[in-house]
Amino acid sequence: MPNLIEQALEAALVDRFYIGQILVRKTNGGGFVISHRDDQGRGDLKLFQSAEDAIDLTKFDDSGNYRPLKTAPNLQHGWRLQLAILDDLRRSLDYFYPGRLAIFVSWKSSQLQITPLRETLDRQSGMYRIAAKISDKQVNRVVGDFCRSDGGCLRTVLWKRDSRGTVASTRLPPEKFDPAFDQTLTPGSPPPATTPRLIPLLCQEPCNLLVAECRNVVKDETER
Amino acid sequence: MTIDRANSALLIVAHGSTVNPDSSAPTLAHAAEIWRRKVFAEVACAFWKEEPSLRDALCLFDPKPIREVYVVPNFISEGYFTQTVIPRELELNGRITKRSSGQIWKYCEPVGNHSMMTELLLKRACEVAQDVSPAQTTLLIVAHGTDLNENSAVAAKREAENIRALAKYGDVLNVYMEEPPLVSDWKKLTKTPNVVVVPFFISDGLHSYEDIPVLLGIASERPVSNCRAERGEIFRHNPHRINGRSLFYAPSIGTDEGYRASSQI
Numbered sequence: 327m328p329n330l331i332e333q334a335l336e337a338a339l340v341d342r343f344y345i346g347q348i349l350v351r352k353t354n355g356g357g358f359v360i361s362h363r364d365d366q367g368r369g370d371l372k373l374f375q376s377a378e379d380a381i382d383l384t385k386f387d388d389s390g391n392y393r394p395l396k397t398a399p400n401l402q403h404g405w406r407l408q409l410a411i412l413d414d415l416r417r418s419l420d421y422f423y424p425g426r427l428a429i430f431v432s433w434k435s436s437q438l439q440i441t442p443l444r445e446t447l448d449r450q451s452g453m454y455r456i457a458a459k460i461s462d463k464q465v466n467r468v469v470g471d472f473c474r475s476d477g478g479c480l481r482t483v484l485w486k487r488d489s490r491g492t493v494a495s496t497r498l499p500p501e502k503f504d505p506a507f508d509q510t511l512t513p514g515s516p517p518p519a520t521t522p523r524l525i526p527l528l529c530q531e532p533c534n535l536l537v538a539e540c541r542n543v544v545k546d547e548t549e550r
Numbered sequence: 551m552t553i554d555r556a557n558s559a560l561l562i563v564a565h566g567s568t569v570n571p572d573s574s575a576p577t578l579a580h581a582a583e584i585w586r587r588k589v590f591a592e593v594a595c596a597f598w599k600e601e602p603s604l605r606d607a608l609c610l611f612d613p614k615p616i617r618e619v620y621v622v623p624n625f626i627s628e629g630y631f632t633q634t635v636i637p638r639e640l641e642l643n644g645r646i647t648k649r650s651s652g653q654i655w656k657y658c659e660p661v662g663n664h665s666m667m668t669e670l671l672l673k674r675a676c677e678v679a680q681d682v683s684p685a686q687t688t689l690l691i692v693a694h695g696t697d698l699n700e701n702s703a704v705a706a707k708r709e710a711e712n713i714r715a716l717a718k719y720g721d722v723l724n725v726y727m728e729e730p731p732l733v734s735d736w737k738k739l740t741k742t743p744n745v746v747v748v749p750f751f752i753s754d755g756l757h758s759y760e761d762i763p764v765l766l767g768i769a770s771e772r773p774v775s776n777c778r779a780e781r782g783e784i785f786r787h788n789p790h791r792i793n794g795r796s797l798f799y800a801p802s803i804g805t806d807e808g809y810r811a812s813s814q815i
Contacts, residue, residue, distance in 0.1 A: 330612055381578055385571050394568035396601050424595075425602025425610065432609040439608070451634055531605050534598060535568060 371406035380421035457541035470497025481529035559592035566597030604639035613651035626662035627705035687744035695726025752804035
């Protein structure tokens with residue numbers, strides 16, 4: 327949904343905004359500059375100029391390890407992506423955080439369908455069918471570990487554990503479920519004096535990686 | 551097929567991987583090429599193991615401007631994913647699904663079923679062994695070949711039969727990693743002085759970088775590097791001289807430039 331996404335980006339782009347670990351700035355010439363939030367003020371950044379350059383920039387972390395989860399807090403440093411038009415910006419952000427802008431727009435327009443973990447697990451088949459056997463206690467632990475923002479995933483969790491509305495994990499802080507909270511910050515710490523607008527990375531349904539993790543827990547249990 | 555460009559979107563669906571950085575590359579390249587050609591108003595990808603997920607894809611197309619979404623599985627054949635996982639995750643009811651918004655989702659055949667596959671296999675075989683006589687060469691099409699991938703085994707057999715019927719190569723065989731005829735038996739299965747091996751997979755990964763080379767006897771068992779250049783090294787040492795014969799090893803068919811250029815519904 328490029329048009330709606332571009333409208334949302336324009337609204338956020340009064341000057342600059344954060345999305346995940348990225349800072350997006352508007353240039354005087356009408357273009358855009360994207361960089362890692364940690365790299366503000368660095369003068370030694372490698373310059374890229376194509377939206378498709380983002381594919382490789384997102385693929386590996388600083389140590390060269392593959393990043394299967396793009397919303398993990400391990401985006402590599404040291405680059406600066408300069409783009410001419412809004413469509414390039416939209417496409418590149420879709421490489422950095424695939425699908426997240428569309429999810430954000432759906433959420434803003436109250437169209438987003440949110441699916442509890444149990445529903446996702448119950449519809450699995452093949453090798454993942456066994457994942458549905460995970461206990462509530464195990465879910466609490468796995469989600470608390472796998473989805474945590476410090477080292478796990480920077481998405482804001484919107485889904486519940488089950489259709490009764492049970493919180494996904496009591497091990498996660500309340501801020502993990504708040505779209506207004508910047509997931510790169512430590513909950514409870516004083517917020518920065520000035521901060522750009524934020525486009526949150528919203529999670530409307532447990533991802534396949536979490537389903538796989540639930541499966542591993544059940545398998546470990548049954549093989550023990 | 552006529553596509554209303556202004557109101558239609560393409561969704562390319564692929565497996566993706568949590569361990570192989572190259573798994574999604576052919577799918578992303580497909581999408582970028584088709585987007586460049588302006589065939590559809592929108593082009594997007596979705597993955598089983600990467601992002602955006604198949605479930606995320608439900609939100610990717612605004613139903614107001616986009617009235618039709620063409621879903622194309624970037625899979626080598628029909629099988630568990632095309633028949634079970636993709637329809638379930640995308641909430642498809644069959645070939646045509648009408649959403650409550652009125653948006654129509656059209657579920658297409660996997661790209662491996664395209665009639666150009668035979669031509670592309672021939673092109674790839676010709677490119678990898680340019681200076682040899684096809685009449686003195688056996689072409690091996692390598693598929694996975696387990697019960698779970700039964701359909702890919704059938705598709706590889708179909709392609710081998712198509713090429714054999716052209717009577718261009720000395721012989722053409724479909725071989726498998728995990729069931730007979732085994733790729734590891736290539737020395738017994740082939741009689742010609744030259745052998746060309748083309749992996750029948752969508753993307754390069756563990757199978758094409760490591761498993762098949764080990765089964766062929768052109769590589770030893772060691773972990774695949776994270777470096778793209780090193781991963782592709784196995785394809786740059788043709789021909790491999792084994793027992794006085796020449797073996798030419800190609801990258802997976804889905805990575806072929808022509809495969810991408812032939813992208814069409």
